[in-house]
Amino acid sequence: MISVRNLHKSFGDQHVLRGIDVDLKPGKCNLIIGLSGSGKTVMLKSILGLIQPDEGTILYDGRNLREMEHSDARKVRQEMGMVFQGSALFTSQSIEENVRLPLDFFTSMSAAEKKERVRFCLERVRIENAAHKYPAELSGGMQKRVAIARAIVLNPKYLFCDEPNSGLDPETSLVIDALIQDITHEYGMTTVINTHDMNSVLEIGEHVLLLKGGEKVWEGTNDEILEAENPAVVDYVFRSNLMKRVRTALSGQ
Amino acid sequence: MIYRFFAELGAYWIFLRQVFRRPERFAEYRKAFWRDVDALGVKTLPLVVIISLFMGAVVTIQTALNLEDPLIPRYYIAIAVRESILLEFAPTIVSLILAGIVGSNISGSLGNMRITEQIDALEVMGINPAGFLVLPKILANVLFSPVLLIFSMAGGLVGGYLAGWWLGLLSPGEFLLGLRLEFQPFYIAYSVFKMTVFAFFIASVPSFFGYRVKGGPLEVGHASTQAVIATILAIILFNYILTNLILQ
Numbered sequence: 001m002i003s004v005r006n007l008h009k010s011f012g013d014q015h016v017l018r019g020i021d022v023d024l025k026p027g028k029c030n031l032i033i034g035l036s037g038s039g040k041t042v043m044l045k046s047i048l049g050l051i052q053p054d055e056g057t058i059l060y061d062g063r064n065l066r067e068m069e070h071s072d073a074r075k076v077r078q079e080m081g082m083v084f085q086g087s088a089l090f091t092s093q094s095i096e097e098n099v100r101l102p103l104d105f106f107t108s109m110s111a112a113e114k115k116e117r118v119r120f121c122l123e124r125v126r127i128e129n130a131a132h133k134y135p136a137e138l139s140g141g142m143q144k145r146v147a148i149a150r151a152i153v154l155n156p157k158y159l160f161c162d163e164p165n166s167g168l169d170p171e172t173s174l175v176i177d178a179l180i181q182d183i184t185h186e187y188g189m190t191t192v193i194n195t196h197d198m199n200s201v202l203e204i205g206e207h208v209l210l211l212k213g214g215e216k217v218w219e220g221t222n223d224e225i226l227e228a229e230n231p232a233v234v235d236y237v238f239r240s241n242l243m244k245r246v247r248t249a250l251s252g253q
Numbered sequence: 254m255i256y257r258f259f260a261e262l263g264a265y266w267i268f269l270r271q272v273f274r275r276p277e278r279f280a281e282y283r284k285a286f287w288r289d290v291d292a293l294g295v296k297t298l299p300l301v302v303i304i305s306l307f308m309g310a311v312v313t314i315q316t317a318l319n320l321e322d323p324l325i326p327r328y329y330i331a332i333a334v335r336e337s338i339l340l341e342f343a344p345t346i347v348s349l350i351l352a353g354i355v356g357s358n359i360s361g362s363l364g365n366m367r368i369t370e371q372i373d374a375l376e377v378m379g380i381n382p383a384g385f386l387v388l389p390k391i392l393a394n395v396l397f398s399p400v401l402l403i404f405s406m407a408g409g410l411v412g413g414y415l416a417g418w419w420l421g422l423l424s425p426g427e428f429l430l431g432l433r434l435e436f437q438p439f440y441i442a443y444s445v446f447k448m449t450v451f452a453f454f455i456a457s458v459p460s461f462f463g464y465r466v467k468g469g470p471l472e473v474g475h476a477s478t479q480a481v482i483a484t485i486l487a488i489i490l491f492n493y494i495l496t497n498l499i500l501q
Binding site for chain 2 (some may be wrong): 101
């Protein structure tokens with residue numbers, strides 16, 4: 001479990017996170033949602049240790065990354081996989097090399113074992129034929145799949161996804177959502193997804209956290225979110241015309 | 254202005270400490286090193302040779318024009334060309350050119366990696382991005398720089414020889430005599446040392462600017478320009494300091 005306690009972060013005069021407390025549930029898809037500027041990305045990057053919070057603690061199964069020696073923190077990092085918004089694949093390396101990189105650094109596997117593990121991961125995300133291609137030769141959706149394969153290659157305990165559906169068409173978004181959810185359940189990972197896509201919230205939001213102005217204003221599940229009476233949730237969820245129609249339809253039933 | 258300079262100098266020092274942290278796995282760093290030797294060293298070699306050939310030719314023509322006195326032996330032209338090429342043109346001018354070519358390449362590629370979150374991806378994996386991306390570049394540049402220097406010296410002297418012979422400024426015999434006369438091998442060691450110091454700056458300064466880019470492609474371009482200017486200034490400053498310390 002990842003526990004976030006009293007998380008604060010400011011940039012100059014701008015207070016981006018204001019004392020967030022949350023336990024991110026193991027074996028489930030935890031979604032951080034909110035409007036642009038609500039602090040989602042800063043919260044995700046703080047949890048990852050890419051941004052140093054001003055105050056607060058983040059515990060990975062009771063272990064505090066900030067208080068560890070560099071070598072111990074590195075070991076915890078090997079338990080993390082991350083899918084970046086733009087995929088962040090290494091453009092000068094082939095897909096196979098991209099996925100193999102964590103294995104090259106952190107395992108003593110033989111070349112044949114690494115090849116087999118990479119093949120398995122690429123097959124798991126259904127992109128095995130692209131092993132020898134380069135990132136620039138792939139579509140956005142395929143790049144996301146490669147990023148997922150790279151994130152799971154070391155069998156991580158924690159999977160983080162920053163806007164996994166950004167720039168993807170609705171159909172590919174559903175495929176990526178389903179893939180993340182399947183992998184989360186299959187490997188029992190703690191998955192943390194930063195998104196503002198309501199489709200994702202409704203499809204895979206087993207534990208949803210709504211941020212507004214840097215504060216946690218609501219916490220619940222995808223089943224509860226449509227019926228929540230919290231004004232901030234109503235305002236966020238039923239902002240689009242489509243969702244307004246859904247609400248009208250629901251209230252008419 | 255002074256405060257900012259020292260703040261930047263401090264940030265550069267902290268960055269170097271991060272770069273020289275113990276590698277997670279030597280084998281991966283070694284692979285990156287050979288890739289960088291090819292990209293930053295071997296691929297720039299033809300350009301360095303071409304530049305040096307013409308540089309040597311121009312130095313010969315200009316020296317010959319300034320020594321048009323029947324009392325001065327023609328082989329003095331070759332001596333002047335040799336001293337200019339070995340002491341200054343090969344290490345300093347070639348380094349200044351490399352600062353533009355290699356420096357903008359390094360700064361641009363690292364800046365692009367930063368804005369596309371590739372550096373963050375390495376960090377999340379538990380890899381020290383500064384070490385993995387920059388240390389091989391510094392080592393490749395520093396260790397390959399003597400090779401570039403020797404080719405540059407040879408290119409410059411061949412260029413001078415050909416220009417002298419082709420334009421009838423001095424005979425091949427006079428040129429070769431001038432090259433050998435009162436030759437001091439120490440000048441080669443001095444130049445190699447100078448070039449090695451410059452090579453360190455050519456790799457590390459642009460890496461520093463590229464590594465900490467914030468923003469988008471425009472900022473990457475801006476960082477590349479700043480990186481080249483800072484590298485050139487560092488080379489010029491240290492050229493003065495080293496010349497003063499070693500040759501005085």
